[in-house]
Amino acid sequence: MPQFWMEDFAPQMVWLVISFIALYLLMARVALPRVANVLETRHGRIADDLDQAAQLKAQAETVISEYEAALVKARTEAQATIAQAGIEAAGVAEKRNAEVANVLATEAAAAADRIATAKNDALAEMRGVAAELAKAAAERLIGAEVPQSDVDAAVDGAMTNSGGGS
């Protein structure tokens, strides 16, 4: 077996030592720092990205909480405004009701006055007509002129008995 040819040991060992030292130096000085650099850059970049994502998330949460606070505030304000408007509307309505009631009461009183006046006028007129009718009827029945005062007294008495008049 050529593996046991002792005279081949020395040259193999010499070149092995030389080539292995060369490889060690190339790895330690050139190749390994390059690969390590690539890996570190990536790990650093990933860590940075994660940090940035965490920051953005925190920002987003702040914005959300601010928005919710604003929403709550707006809702409270709106409710206050609605309540205020309700109170004002109620006040206005009451005032208007009072005014309308006042006007109606005035008009009702005026109407009652007018009705009373009309009734009195009608009664007075009716009294005159009744007196004339009674006088004429009496003249026809008895053929004599009845004094105006007697007629009036009789008509007044009749009107009072029938419950009319005011």
Added chain:
Amino acid sequence: MSADRHIDHSSPMHQFVIGRLNDWQLGGLDISFSKAAAFMFGAVIVATLFLVLTTSKRSMVPGRWQSVSELWYEFIADMIKETIGSDGRKYFPFVFSLFSFIVMCNLLGMLPYAYTVTSHIAVTITLALSVFILTTFIGITRHGTHFLSFFVPKGVPLVMLFLVVPIEVLSYFMRPISHSVRLFANMTAGHTMLKVFGAFVVQMGVFGVLPFALIVALTGLEVAIAVLQAYVFTILTCLYLNDAIHLEH
């Protein structure tokens, strides 16, 4: 070349000849450059170029090739973290180089006509002895004489220690042998087997299709073994480092 070194070109062992390209000598030391040395530098160049070129874009989202480099890096980093812990970070370049060297030599050896550096005990014992010397050195410098307590397991009765301690010492010194032979034997056996079945394909004519199909399957298996053995060598290195650093069994 001496006569006993002749090996027939058709032999399945011929692929393991280191293939000297010259006959350089340095003060009596044979430093001849060979196919073996060329493949060692090939592994160095391929590993370095792969890692450098695939990370040239430094993409935030890695492409396929960049992912391979990142997985390769993290595979070793995680292995050290799990077996040694944070104390092992210092040895990351060494462990990474060791794994890369072995896996590249193993995989380059799978290419047709290629030479497999790790199929030689000379190579694997050098790597294993380096690990052995390094771990022993770390153990002694970190713990001083307390390092010897590594050979004395806790909770063993005093009488038994006379038996246990020599076994512990022996097993400690056997480490570089098992460490190196495992890789060398796996690589040698795999490549020899492929070569033997390759010869069958030629010899059996039409029926050579059967060993051919077997070779296809075995090649897949050998690629898996190439990676697996590199992993085994590396994780054992991590375990030995852990023993030296933490003095634990």
